[in-house]
Amino acid sequence: MIELKNVTKEFKIGAKDKVTALKDINLHVGKGETVLLKGPSGSGKSTILSLIAALNKPTSGEVIVDGKRVSKLADNFTALFRRENIGFIFQRYNLIPTLSAKENVIVPLIPSNPDPIKLEKRLQELFSSFSLDSKMGVIVKNLSGGEQQRVAIMRSLINNPTIIIADEPTANLDKKLSLEFIEILRKLKSSENSIVIASHDPLFFDLDFIDRQIDIQNGEIQCY
Amino acid sequence: MQNKINRFLLDFSVLSIFRRGSKNIFIFFVFTLLIFLLSSILFISNSIKSELDTTLNELPDITVQRLQAGRAINMPLSRVDRLLAIEGVKAVIPRVWGYYYFANAGVNFSVVGIDSFEDQYRDLYSKLCDKFDFDRLKKDSGMLVGVGVKKILQNSFYGDYFNFVKPDGGLTKIKIDGVFKGDTKLESNDIILLTSQKAREIFGMNKNEAVDFVVKVANPTEIPNIARKITTLYPDSRVVTKEDLSISYQNLFDYKSGLFLALFVISAFTFFMIIYDKASGISSDEKREIGILKAVGWKIDDILKEKFYEAFILSFASFVTALCLSLFYVYFLNAPLLKNIFIGYSTLKPAFDLPFAFDFQTNAIIFFLTVPIYIAATIIPSWRVASMDADEVMR
Numbered sequence: 001m002i003e004l005k006n007v008t009k010e011f012k013i014g015a016k017d018k019v020t021a022l023k024d025i026n027l028h029v030g031k032g033e034t035v036l037l038k039g040p041s042g043s044g045k046s047t048i049l050s051l052i053a054a055l056n057k058p059t060s061g062e063v064i065v066d067g068k069r070v071s072k073l074a075d076n077f078t079a080l081f082r083r084e085n086i087g088f089i090f091q092r093y094n095l096i097p098t099l100s101a102k103e104n105v106i107v108p109l110i111p112s113n114p115d116p117i118k119l120e121k122r123l124q125e126l127f128s129s130f131s132l133d134s135k136m137g138v139i140v141k142n143l144s145g146g147e148q149q150r151v152a153i154m155r156s157l158i159n160n161p162t163i164i165i166a167d168e169p170t171a172n173l174d175k176k177l178s179l180e181f182i183e184i185l186r187k188l189k190s191s192e193n194s195i196v197i198a199s200h201d202p203l204f205f206d207l208d209f210i211d212r213q214i215d216i217q218n219g220e221i222q223c224y
Numbered sequence: 225m226q227n228k229i230n231r232f233l234l235d236f237s238v239l240s241i242f243r244r245g246s247k248n249i250f251i252f253f254v255f256t257l258l259i260f261l262l263s264s265i266l267f268i269s270n271s272i273k274s275e276l277d278t279t280l281n282e283l284p285d286i287t288v289q290r291l292q293a294g295r296a297i298n299m300p301l302s303r304v305d306r307l308l309a310i311e312g313v314k315a316v317i318p319r320v321w322g323y324y325y326f327a328n329a330g331v332n333f334s335v336v337g338i339d340s341f342e343d344q345y346r347d348l349y350s351k352l353c354d355k356f357d358f359d360r361l362k363k364d365s366g367m368l369v370g371v372g373v374k375k376i377l378q379n380s381f382y383g384d385y386f387n388f389v390k391p392d393g394g395l396t397k398i399k400i401d402g403v404f405k406g407d408t409k410l411e412s413n414d415i416i417l418l419t420s421q422k423a424r425e426i427f428g429m430n431k432n433e434a435v436d437f438v439v440k441v442a443n444p445t446e447i448p449n450i451a452r453k454i455t456t457l458y459p460d461s462r463v464v465t466k467e468d469l470s471i472s473y474q475n476l477f478d479y480k481s482g483l484f485l486a487l488f489v490i491s492a493f494t495f496f497m498i499i500y501d502k503a504s505g506i507s508s509d510e511k512r513e514i515g516i517l518k519a520v521g522w523k524i525d526d527i528l529k530e531k532f533y534e535a536f537i538l539s540f541a542s543f544v545t546a547l548c549l550s551l552f553y554v555y556f557l558n559a560p561l562l563k564n565i566f567i568g569y570s571t572l573k574p575a576f577d578l579p580f581a582f583d584f585q586t587n588a589i590i591f592f593l594t595v596p597i598y599i600a601a602t603i604i605p606s607w608r609v610a611s612m613d614a615d616e617v618m619r
Binding site: 053055075082 | 524
């Protein structure tokens with residue numbers, strides 16, 4: 001389902017200097033598989049996630065998702081690819097702070113001009129399953145950290161993605177909220193969804209629903 | 225289905241305008257103010273231009289004055305017959321007119337004396353007055369006055385009549401028979417119209433003299449020839465043709481519109497400075513938002529479409545508001561302050577209304593000088609950001 005072939009990613013710093021974030025990475029994530037990328041901050045976990053979601057392009061190598069070479073797609077096609085396949089839960093949620101919870105959740109669907117009735121039904125389903133029915137109209141900057149994260153998760157699920165990506169999802173949460181999030185992830189796991197999580201939070205290390213843990217150090221995969 | 229307007233995208237754009245409320249309110253006010261200034265200047269200019277065109281159409285074919293030592297002096301009426309004898313001359317009308325200084329208010333009135341046989345005046349003044357009855361004017365030895373004159377006289381407690389002080393110090397009491405329509409002509413406001421006999425009395429003029437002659441010519445192409453013949457016949461005369469007058473009126477208008485042009489340039493310059501400022505930068509919050517939109521699956525053209533709606537709604541709302549405000553300011557409030565730049569030379573400060581002259585072309589120019597430029601200034605920096613990798617933008 002997801003395949004990274006000899007992927008290297010370099011970032012330019014200033015005019016001449018560059019930093020190698022990933023070195024010759026080879027990775028495969030199967031359909032329905034839940035994979036944890038672990039490693040210290042700056043090891044390259046988030047870069048792998050952004051390459052899978054086509055938010056960025058590798059300096060060399062290929063990223064293939066569902067048979068599509070997403071690393072070679074033009075900008076508009078990568079956007080379409082994300083809209084149709086990816087649900088990304090960002091570390092800092094990346095919500096639009098001045099929009100309400102409901103407005104944030106529907107943002108990914110806006111360009112496709114969805115059917116209002118079906119959309120409303122889907123929103124009701126999501127908000128009640130995340131126990132946020134009463135907060136639909138609240139501006140997200142007025143929500144608590146846990147509530148904001150649940151809004152971010154709902155936004156990532158609104159398009160029924162086949163790939164769910166979570167980047168350091170518990171970094172800004174206390175233990176109670178982190179455990180709540182883990183329960184949500186457990187419910188999301190299905191035979192249809194692939195889930196890729198990047199975290200160095202020990203809470204993830206012994207979870208029964210995680211199929212594989214991959215250790216990344218200095219931009220290289222250490223062990224599967 | 226593809227062409228259907230995306231209501232969600234429109235809603236999002238409207239919401240975005242309100243979300244960045246304070247910034248957009250500021251832009252709306254500045255933009256509205258600038259368009260208001262631009263359109264007011266053009267409306268006033270158009271309005272006065274149309275007034276000028278009307279005035280030029282009513283100018284006499286030839287005006288003949290007599291000069292002595294380079295100054296205009298009165299014309300003897302005995303010259304009328306010799307001028308009428310020139311081939312091509314249809315009519316020669318002696319005019320009795322001048323300025324009467326009213327010391328109480330420190331203003332000049334334009335006093336015009338007419339005779340019943342002067343059809344030209346009958347037509348002209350009939351337009352200015354609801355019920356022009358020359359016979360009554362003659363019978364009562366009264367006068368018709370402009371709105372401005374009436375107001376000034378009232379302020380000095382003259383209700384039904386006015387006492388003119390003659391050059392010999394004596395008084396001539398003249399009854400006010402009527403008032404010109406206030407909403408007509410710029411020229412009518414400071415005018416006092418009476419019989420030429422009374423005008424001569426006020427100015428202390430000999431009954432065999434006129435201030436100047438108006439010469440009517442049957443064939444307009446003959447005007448320069450006839451003007452030359454008059455100059456030859458009376459070398460002490462100054463002959464002014466309709467074209468000469470047009471040029472001097474036009475020069476005055478051009479000078480005044482030059483001032484307007486300066487105002488126009490200043491407001492346009494301010495507008496472009498604001499636009500440049502907007503175009504050259506986009507806030508970090510807006511950048512991040514574009515990054516988020518890309519990250520959740522918006523294509524570059526979705527983002528640009530949203531920015532287009534946002535800019536169009538804001539700039540078009542400003543444009544319409546400014547246009548309505550300037551129509552109200554120019555044609556309802558009569559353009560206080562700005563109008564005075566044009567007509568400020570008059571000592572009477574006439575209260576004439578700017579004639580309504582809505583020119584579609586002018587409005588189109590204002591539209592194309594403002595709305596599309598603002599839209600471009602909004603879209604270009606957004607496009608620059610949207611073209612970057614979403615990951616990079618969000619960082």
